[in-house]
Amino acid sequence: MDKLRITGGRPLEGEVRVSGAKNAALPIMCAALLTDQALALDNVPRLMDVRTMAKLLAQMGVRIGAQEDGRLELQAAVVGHPEAPYDLVKTMRASVLVLGPLLARCGRARVSLPGGCAIGARPVDQHVKGLQAMGAEISVERGYMNASARRLRGARIVMDLVTVTGTENLMMAAVLAEGTTVLENAACEPEIVDLARVLRSMGARIEGAGTTTLRIEGVRALQGARHRVMPDRIETGTYLAAVAAAGGKVTLTGTAADTLGATIDKLSDAGARISAQGERIDIEMASRPRAVSLSTAPYPGFATDMQAQVMAMDCVADGTAHVTETIFENRFMHALELQRLGADIVIHGNTAIVKGVERLQGANVMATDLRASAGLVVAGLAAQGETVIDRIYHLDRGYEALEDKLSRLGAKIARVR
Ligand code: UD1
Secondary structure, three states, X not given: OOEEEEEEOOOEEEEEEXXXXXXXXXXXXXXHHHXXXXXXXXXXXXXXXXXXXXXXXXXXXXXXXXXXXXXXXXEOOOOOOOEEOHHXXXXXXXXXXXXXXXXXXXXXXXXXXXOOEOOEOOOOHHHHHHHHHOOOEEEEEOOEEEEEOOOOEOOEEEOOOOOHXXXXXXXXXXXXXXXXXXXXXXXXXXXXXXXXXXXXXOOOEEEOEOEOEEEEEOOXXXXXXXXXXXXXXXXXXXXHHHHHHXXXXXXXXXXXXXXXXXXXXXXXXXOOEEEEEOOEEEEEEOXXXXXXXXXXXXXXXXXXXXXXXXXXXXXXXXXXEEEEOOOOOOOOHHHHHHHHOOOEEEEEOOEEEEEOOOOOEOOEEEOOOHHHHHHHHHHHHHOEEEEEEEOOHHHHHHXXXXXXXXXXXXXXXXXXX
């Protein structure tokens, strides 16, 4: 199994280009199921999760072109096999995003339940409840959701909690439903706005994306479109946190600061000098960071996907930070690994109290999920000596060319077997 070896304690300097957003690319790929015409995408990141989604769609009959220079073309001329099997869904929970589009396009779907996940229970009850309100019949049998509907009907749906993929699934189901759907308490994440943008270019009628109320008027059919996937705000934030923790001066290109408000505010409070212009963000960190407390929240609050990376920075900061996780239970697995590097962290319920230490010391650690792994990379870059991170297949799911990009910034980092 591949490992990542980092010799830390060196500041980062230089320029790096941010890739397209994983969490936008995955739902947008599923939108290809909604039309028999071609969907041409640009800025698609080269990631394991994108390959897994391509594999899932291909086995349903979707024709997938070769991925070159961020381009990917998908065409679902016929969807012969509307099914998402357990072996793919278990490796990538976002596979559940095919449920809404399959029901809308084929009138039936068989999708494996995602099951448990390393960062909490993560049920899909809101997806199911919303589709049922639109007239779908859904039963669960031997670990699979069997869904059917003649044609989905528009409905008013108040979601019990804010769910990103739940909102996306219902939005994709509603675009081909008969009549109007109103989704209340919808998630406002920028990736939802990006999905709405591509659906609108395909002919969908959607209002309110990026707010808590979405209004979708169903249409009979959608057509093909071309779309550029938005920049990855979590990848951007991860590089920013790495500079805040390890020090240095870095320019990120191909990104967008307007989707990163909460992260930029926290890193600025920590002492980073951050400025943004167009598609570029500059960060400079000349001193030891100051500790910053945070509490995760749905967008525009502080992203749970940035919690581990900023906690890693807090480990070497001056002062004590309270880091509270409100979205996922059990999302502190990185804290135990950070302690192996010498971090001083005490966990009380869903709050981690992080007392900054002058210096972390390199050690062997284990990646447990995607963003926990990113937190360990940030810590490894700031730590003195050698850190070896095991199970980095988690990182390959969500970070394009991580070690190349960090090497370009002067980090001493290598993949070893
Ligand atoms: C998405 C992101 C993930 C991010 C998360 C929160 C993608 C592909 N993944 O995941 O990177 O960490 O948003 O920003 O976009 N819940 C229920 N019932 C449901 C659905 C969700 O109880 O039917 C709960 C979950 O257990 C969790 C919370 O709602 O506690 C938020 O989850 P959700 O927003 O759905 O996360 P994902 O969409 O899976």
